Amino acid sequence: MDFSLFPRDLFAELDRLQRQMQQAFEFSPSIRGFARGGYPALNVASTPQSAEIYAFAPGLDPAQIHVQLERGVLSISGERGSDLPAGESTASVHVAERFTGRFHRVITLSDDLDAEQVRASYRDGVLHVSIQRQQAAQPRRIQVN
Amino acid sequence: MEQSANIVREPQAAEQPALVPPVDVIEDESGITLYADLPGVPRDGLDVHIDGEVLVIEGEMGLEMPKDMEATHVEVGLPRYRRVFTLSKELDPGRLQAEMKQGVLKLRIQKAERARPRRIEVSG
Numbered sequence: 342m343d344f345s346l347f348p349r350d351l352f353a354e355l356d357r358l359q360r361q362m363q364q365a366f367e368f369s370p371s372i373r374g375f376a377r378g379g380y381p382a383l384n385v386a387s388t389p390q391s392a393e394i395y396a397f398a399p400g401l402d403p404a405q406i407h408v409q410l411e412r413g414v415l416s417i418s419g420e421r422g423s424d425l426p427a428g429e430s431t432a433s434v435h436v437a438e439r440f441t442g443r444f445h446r447v448i449t450l451s452d453d454l455d456a457e458q459v460r461a462s463y464r465d466g467v468l469h470v471s472i473q474r475q476q477a478a479q480p481r482r483i484q485v486n
Numbered sequence: 487m488e489q490s491a492n493i494v495r496e497p498q499a500a501e502q503p504a505l506v507p508p509v510d511v512i513e514d515e516s517g518i519t520l521y522a523d524l525p526g527v528p529r530d531g532l533d534v535h536i537d538g539e540v541l542v543i544e545g546e547m548g549l550e551m552p553k554d555m556e557a558t559h560v561e562v563g564l565p566r567y568r569r570v571f572t573l574s575k576e577l578d579p580g581r582l583q584a585e586m587k588q589g590v591l592k593l594r595i596q597k598a599e600r601a602r603p604r605r606i607e608v609s610g
Contacts (some may be wrong), residue, residue: 383559384559384561387555393551435513465527477589
């Protein structure tokens with residue numbers, strides 16, 4: 342354990358411990374930083390016919406979300422404004438945990454996807470991107486005679 | 487959005503593991519505004535209630551997913567959110583307004599009339 346400035350600050354200790362754990366388990370993350378804790382949070386799943394990506398990106402205007410697919414690399418970017426009061430307001434902010442600003446997340450997917458068959462929808466703050474696999478790559482049952 | 491404080495809640499429901507949503511809390515002269523990120527929660531999946539002096543925000547996700555799906559990377563691993571705050575006495579639990587828009591909850595809690603700041607005149 343490292344020396345901490347205020348050893349009795351339990352929360353700082355836990356924070357540091359969590360970072361250490363992350364480094365210990367994810368010792369070689371992808372170069373594009375497929376790391377946890379970013380905005381938006383991502384869930385990726387696959388079916389035999391498609392790849393399904395869920396981006397948990399609340400509070401956006403769907404027209405302002407940029408989704409791009411190029412050679413099996415999906416990129417999701419945009420910007421989220423702040424709900425906090427502007428500079429001259431007399432209101433005081435007690436907690437500010439929500440993400441604001443520009444975001445950009447990139448996921449490397451398998452290369453058997455068909456860039457022409459992509460559907461993206463945004464509902465209840467979740468962006469769902471569904472990409473079909475190329476016909477040739479889909480599993481086919483071979484008849485045995 | 488009013489609920490009586492003495493509703494007995496099933497203990498099991500409260501003990502289910504849940505995600506802790508990030509929030510912003512802003513106070514002005516007339517009350518407190520709370521924003522919470524609850525992506526995936528539809529309007530009817532949201533449950534905001536006050537239990538005595540405790541504000542409870544709960545949300546159940548309503549995502550539609552293909553049946554034969556196999557997860558390969560998961561950052562959101564639970565289908566519900568829960569966060570609890572203790573309210574202070576000057577807030578009026580009877581005057582609670584909730585608004586849900588694209589996965590963001592906006593909650594407004596008014597201060598009781600007597601608790602609003604008053605400027606005290608200094609004489610002499």
